[in-house]
Amino acid sequence: MIKIDIANALMQTLPISKATALQVVDLLTDRMKKALLDGDRIEIRGFGVFEPRPRKRGMGRNIKTGQSVEIPKGKSIRFKPGKDLRDIDVE
Amino acid sequence: MIKIDIANALMQTLPISKATALQVVDLLTDRMKKALLDGDRIEIRGFGVFEPRPRKRGMGRNIKTGQSVEIPKGKSIRFKPGKDLRDIDVE
DNA sequence: GCCTCCATGATCAAGATCGACATTGCCAAC
DNA sequence: GTTGGCAATGTCGATCTTGATCATGGAGGC
Structure with missing residues (x-):
């Protein structure tokens, strides 16, 4: 589902x-x-x-160099699914 | 920001x-x-x-009982912020 | 607009998952 | 059709998740 699909759903x-x-x-x-x-x-x-969350984690990894690169600053947007979405149960 | 705020923004x-x-x-x-x-x-x-993702993790922990509870089934909705949201840089 | 209802937040612990970097291909958007 | 955002890869460590309960507040009803 992309933006167009959502727009179609709305107009319908x-x-x-x-x-x-x-x-x-x-x-x-x-x-x-x-x-x-x-x-x-x-x-x-x-x-x-949707909750903006400060990134505190230490470091990542650079594939080509293989060296540990420190994750500078950062904020991540964390999305916590609500009740309806947590109810997912697909076996 | 809650639903009302978004609605107001739209109507404005x-x-x-x-x-x-x-x-x-x-x-x-x-x-x-x-x-x-x-x-x-x-x-x-x-x-x-937004991507539905199968949960494979094993177990969590219940505070009151203190016992390890197995995480049954599950799908999580993972939200991956786009470029605009990843660009966050708050010192 | 105010009251009521019920979803949401925080907590503790253990283990799995995510994230970042760089490059290439693919598909969303225009 | 063109552009460029997004996925995937790989490693390592911090973060997140699950569960139940109480309190708070989002949301709907009057």
């Missing part, structure tokens, strides 16, 4: 044009990105929580 | 009512949940990728 259900649907998706992701970059956490009940 | 930018904005957010999350539960991965360029 809501009374909005495809162009608007695309704008919606784009704006949504943009707003979320800004919020996350701003350090704000996004909590959508029943879906999940 | 796009020519849609707040009610519609809320429907959009709700529908969006619903569609994404369904896709993820269906095992489909969602890839939004520049934002991130």
Whole structure:
């Protein structure tokens, strides 16, 4: 599923044009990105929580050189699936 | 940032009512949940990728009992931040 | 707008997983 | 069709996850 699929799903259900649907998706992701970059956490009940988290881990590894490279700074965006998504049980 | 904030952001930018904005957010999350539960991965360029991933890890621990509890089945929804979100650099 | 409901957060421990770097190919986006 | 973001590879260590309970707050109802 890519952006187009989401836009299609929106326009098929809501009374909005495809162009608007695309704008919606784009704006949504943009707003979320800004919020996350701003350090704000996004909590959508029943879906999940996006939480900016400081990266503290020490070092990674460079394939070609094989040397341990220190992971400089960093923040990771952690997504914690909500109840509905944690309910997954596919054997 | 919660669902209301996102809805407000949408209605402030796009020519849609707040009610519609809320429907959009709700529908969006619903569609994404369904896709993820269906095992489909969602890839939004520049934002991130939601990917259902089989959980293979062995066991956890229960505080109150103190016993090692085996992690039964499981699928986790992994969100991989896109370029824009990986670019975070907070000193 | 306020109240109520129920999901979410934190905790402890142990073990598996993720992440970063660099390069190439593929596919999402325009 | 073109562009360039994203996946995969490999190593090593820190982080995350699971589980139950209490408290907080997101979210829906009146």
